Amino acid sequence: MANSLRSVPQLKKGQEAAFQILWAKNLPLVFGDIWLKGDWTPTGFTQTHGGKKIFVYDSRYTSPKEMTVENFFLEFNKDESLRTWAIKTKDWPPSTGFREYFKSYFGAFMDGVPMPAYTRHDGWKNLAAHFPIDEAPHRTFKPDLGPKMYVATKDHTQAGSTRLHMDVTSAVNILVYDSKYGTPTNDEGGATWHIFRPEDSGAICNYIRSKFPNADSPNPIHAQETYLDKGMIEELLSLGVRPFRIHQRCGDAVFIPAGAAHQAILLIICQVSNLSSCIKIACDFLCLEGIPACSQVTNELRILAREDILQLRAMLYYAWCSINRLLGQASQLGEATELSRKEKKRKDHRHSLAGQTSNAQRKRQKREDTTPIQGDFEFPCPHPGCLPGSDTKARLFKSDGLFNHM
Numbered sequence: 001m002a003n004s005l006r007s008v009p010q011l012k013k014g015q016e017a018a019f020q021i022l023w024a025k026n027l028p029l030v031f032g033d034i035w036l037k038g039d040w041t042p043t044g045f046t047q048t049h050g051g052k053k054i055f056v057y058d059s060r061y062t063s064p065k066e067m068t069v070e071n072f073f074l075e076f077n078k079d080e081s082l083r084t085w086a087i088k089t090k091d092w093p094p095s096t097g098f099r100e101y102f103k104s105y106f107g108a109f110m111d112g113v114p115m116p117a118y119t120r121h122d123g124w125k126n127l128a129a130h131f132p133i134d135e136a137p138h139r140t141f142k143p144d145l146g147p148k149m150y151v152a153t154k155d156h157t158q159a160g161s162t163r164l165h166m167d168v169t170s171a172v173n174i175l176v177y178d179s180k181y182g183t184p185t186n187d188e189g190g191a192t193w194h195i196f197r198p199e200d201s202g203a204i205c206n207y208i209r210s211k212f213p214n215a216d217s218p219n220p221i222h223a224q225e226t227y228l229d230k231g232m233i234e235e236l237l238s239l240g241v242r243p244f245r246i247h248q249r250c251g252d253a254v255f256i257p258a259g260a261a262h263q264a265i266l267l268i269i270c271q272v273s274n275l276s277s278c279i280k281i282a283c284d285f286l287c288l289e290g291i292p293a294c295s296q297v298t299n300e301l302r303i304l305a306r307e308d309i310l311q312l313r314a315m316l317y318y319a320w321c322s323i324n325r326l327l328g329q330a331s332q333l334g335e336a337t338e339l340s341r342k343e344k345k346r347k348d349h350r351h352s353l354a355g356q357t358s359n360a361q362r363k364r365q366k367r368e369d370t371t372p373i374q375g376d377f378e379f380p381c382p383h384p385g386c387l388p389g390s391d392t393k394a395r396l397f398k399s400d401g402l403f404n405h406m
Helices: 016-023 042-049 069-076 103-112 198-211 230-238 288-303 312-350 353-370
Strands: 029-031 053-058 065-068 087-092 148-152 162-166 170-178 191-195 244-248 253-256 261-266 278-285
Touching (some): 042 069
Antiparallel strands (some): 029 253, 148 278
């Protein structure tokens, strides 16, 4: 099966030009050696946020339960051989902004995330950067595109740490902690991803419906209730659906295009048994390349009566207003710069020998223009008082000169 899966381009810092070419083709990508500053370990989070409450999902129960960060990481750090279930927390923090909740971590993420023009909150290619910021007493209801933390243990149940779903925007996901990182059993990395191309979504939905005929969801991908195991992926391969597979290692940043159906399972689902507990941080972003897919997914979610979290139309409107204003400011700055250059040029010209010669020539030309015209020619006077009326003729003056006549 491995030979039938699609491979994903691996990039490093300094290959931004290659990223733009591949990203325009709607391909998932991986940047390696992305090491964020700070302590991204269970110990670090326990020291800074140990007393705060979070919701934890346990594979043994249907509903999440609330516990402190300290207690969650105590369970997270247990020997995997002593546990047959999985626990995780997702979208952490769920409601509070990451900037306020994780102040130091937020700065480290923004400073270290690859392709900052796309991924930073103020990246010039991130259209979400143009959305007005909430400032009291006004609310703009800016969508929360992250970053968010995703923390999960080994997937003992093989049900998927993240089930098959489709994101409405593009995203970047960085693996910042792997409990088995650097050990001999960690050759395959900390998480295995299967990413499907947007054009395969129809075939995937039909396959899931045939596999689970009792499922009542109109869109099995958006329902986020399915994880495609090894056998199911092999069946999809026989139908011509070839997903990308990524072995995400510690320090890898995975870029997922908008509209790409994907799933992630902590560690390998194939032959190796080097399962580990991982901490990841992810952030959504809206770029020009992803607008068509964003629009399609938004429409699909609207049909399902889902909340429009992205507010795509508002995003595009504010981006247009912001860019239009920036272009106007740039145009004014350019005109002012050009004007100052002309003024400087005139000043330099007046103080040069050529400028003095030109002044003399202009004075001489002015005297010639005011010299009375010789001859017997008649000219119509341009003065309003001399123009012809209904009962008057045009007033003419002889060739003794216009200025003498006036």
